[in-house]
Amino acid sequence: MLDPYLLFLGDTTLPGSDKTAAGLVQWRPELCLGQHRLPGCGVDVGLPDMTPAVAHERGARTMVVGVVNVGGHLPPHWIASIVEALDAGLDVAAGLHQRLADIPEVREAATRSGRTIHDVRQPTRPFAPGTGAPRSGKRILTVGTDCVVGKKYTALALEREMRRRGIDADFRATGQTGLMIAGRGVVIDAVIADFISGAAEWLSPAATADHWDVIEGQGALNHPAYAGVTLGLIHGSQPDVLVLCHEPVRPNILGLDYIIPDLATCIAMNLDAARLTNPQARVAGISINTSRMSAEAAALARRQIAEETGLACADPIRDGVGDIVDAILRPGVD
């Protein structure tokens, strides 16, 4: 994907639905030139507003669809904006289940303008079934008590902190936003079901003994819709270390009538699953998302969870992930 990017936000109004745009602005600000919003848009990632034509004039190379919706489909009234961007000379990238390249108007505009469409959610290669064979190198996987709880952010923060300490660490993207941030990876929820763990094995291949892959987790084992993806990703990743991501003030799975189990139960579920393919797997820490809590409540939750679980606990944004990296690097004793 050629940069810099124009981030398309459409006319979305749902807070949080701009997670791809927000993730790019957070982790790759140097690649983000502007945002393009339609009338009525209710989100703002803090970049100058500009049309595709103006963005192209200022040097933008790709318009990124920066919002996601459940089901991964493009609202039909956004097609004109995609076509406009292609005609203005921009490539277009999106991470939907639906392929932009399958929309006739979009395909025609790309042909006409000679621009490229990047459907980053679509696997670009076939995978083999997983083998479960042990491999060298060290791997961290972020897991969660729900979706949208900080698994990508935590993995990116761990990579940054480990690299700061001179450790050889690589973030491994498994979602469309992570892939756009990292520029590589595999969108694991878009892989054919038979190949989930095989794709995860491909994503974090054998490495030198002191190399760490920091793999972005997906879904949750206690999630009735997505646990299959989570389990295949755990098995294929063969993590040495798990970091559990959790929002303390969230009682239920987002949007569903399912209570999130207590942390001890979630830790045990994930550990049991991981130990099938890596008997030495351990949970090193809890990454909490306290964005909806006061500073006092966040600090209290951090202390309580550390005490309750006996594990390092931190909010990567408020506290950094130094304590969790310390715990990751301490040899396992459980």
Next chain:
Amino acid sequence: MLDPYLLFLGDTTLPGSDKTAAGLVQWRPELCLGQHRLPGCGVDVGLPDMTPAVAHERGARTMVVGVVNVGGHLPPHWIASIVEALDAGLDVAAGLHQRLADIPEVREAATRSGRTIHDVRQPTRPFAPGTGAPRSGKRILTVGTDCVVGKKYTALALEREMRRRGIDADFRATGQTGLMIAGRGVVIDAVIADFISGAAEWLSPAATADHWDVIEGQGALNHPAYAGVTLGLIHGSQPDVLVLCHEPVRPNILGLDYIIPDLATCIAMNLDAARLTNPQARVAGISINTSRMSAEAAALARRQIAEETGLACADPIRDGVGDIVDAILRPGVD
């Protein structure tokens, strides 16, 4: 798919790789007219050998690729046989991950002859993510301690025995062979990973209170390659009753260096998983595959497993599934 069928066995030599052909002969003998084998073929499903031209003359309508291989690809030297069948006036059906319709020679032959290609493993509709919302009707899911252990056979035998007793029961196919036998279903391992449980919810929809769906299981929770598919299928199926399928003389996952856990562990794993979406789920019985055991050893294993687990235990082929159906219909007491 138009019947009757000519079953294509290629030149396969691996025992068990003819499972699609064998399943059709076992469960739909009235649809199977002949078999077509290439020189060197080492399997035999007991039907008259005939060429596509002769089969067409005798009334066959579809040639079914009746063998499967790991990875789901067609050996290139079989393409000529597929083309020959189409040119002889037969439709062709296959359950590979690879689409026959994507092979240029096959596509051209189908166009030329006006025949139809059935790539039954390919989902023919989009699915939504699972919701986990409770639904009416009763559901049985067969689960296993490994692949190729009798989950499809057991589910079909349960449907037959329940219908014999006047119970309103429907087999729900989740694999390519099951789908060809039933004429409907969804090949769950070919669904996009995000939609495994959603596809399972679609497959066994809400029904009347006394209706039973008997859902064919896939993979195993203790399988390092396929557990994600298994878990999504369990969650989406919301089974009231699980039947665990097991081969007593198999120590390891087929082809992999993974020991199969003891039955108590497998029962607990599957129950824990099922209770996320159906807290009333119970295991009613153990279906054993004793095909590689003597009658004496099989009888002993049956007694020992029944004693060890406290559950009904039977080999559907040697013993029938009457005892297991009795246990299914007994109200749960655990």
